[in-house]
Amino acid sequence: MYWLAHGLVGSVADAEDVTQETFLTAWRKLPELQLAGDSLLPWLVTICRFQCANRVRRLRRDRERAAGTVDETLPDTVDVTELVIGRDLAERIVGAVAGMSALDREIFRLCAAEGHAYQAAAQQLGVGHGVVRNRLSRIRMRLRTELGTESA
Structure with missing residues (x-):
């Protein structure tokens, strides 16, 4: 399961977490299990693939949130002097x-x-x-x- 997970998520730490989550999920679902054959492997592989997909979605969502926290449209600083001079000049032009x-x-x-x-x-x-x-x-x-x- 580890090598399948590593191939799908691409990092050691995430593959270890996915492997652990796969066996934990399998353990919880074991009472409901109805085998179509003699092997548990296809069932475990399916659980592992779903766990990998969940992990990849979560990582992508976390990256997007982290990237979206900085508002690039706001200026780093505001020059108060420039704002005051601009307003004063505009008022003088209007006058x-x-x-x-x-x-x-x-x-x-x-x-x-x-x-x-x-x-x-x-x-x-x-x-x-x-x-x-x-x-x-x-x-x-x-x-x-x-x-x-x-x-x-």
Whole structure:
């Protein structure tokens, strides 16, 4: 039984455990046993194969759980300074944009905030492509000047 188990599970320790579990299970099921022939070997082999399958499933499940305990999506550290500066800059941009004309606010919203292409924004606003491109360029330059940053 040991060599069969070793061939199926691949490690000495697991094969020893499976062999022990096989004979323990056989001992428990012995009163229910109804032999089709004179040998116990096919019955023991079947029990051993099921024990090996259970062991392999348990090992695979344990490995998957162990691998899943670390959440790779979370950053290792959080830079609080960067978060505060980012929020402060965003608030300053919102304040600066609020002081612009209605058309400039809409161009900024569509192109800079929502990511529309010049042509799509122009069609939505009923103006020409060049108007959107030129105004957005001026808006960005104005924001860089007012906010003193290259991020706008």
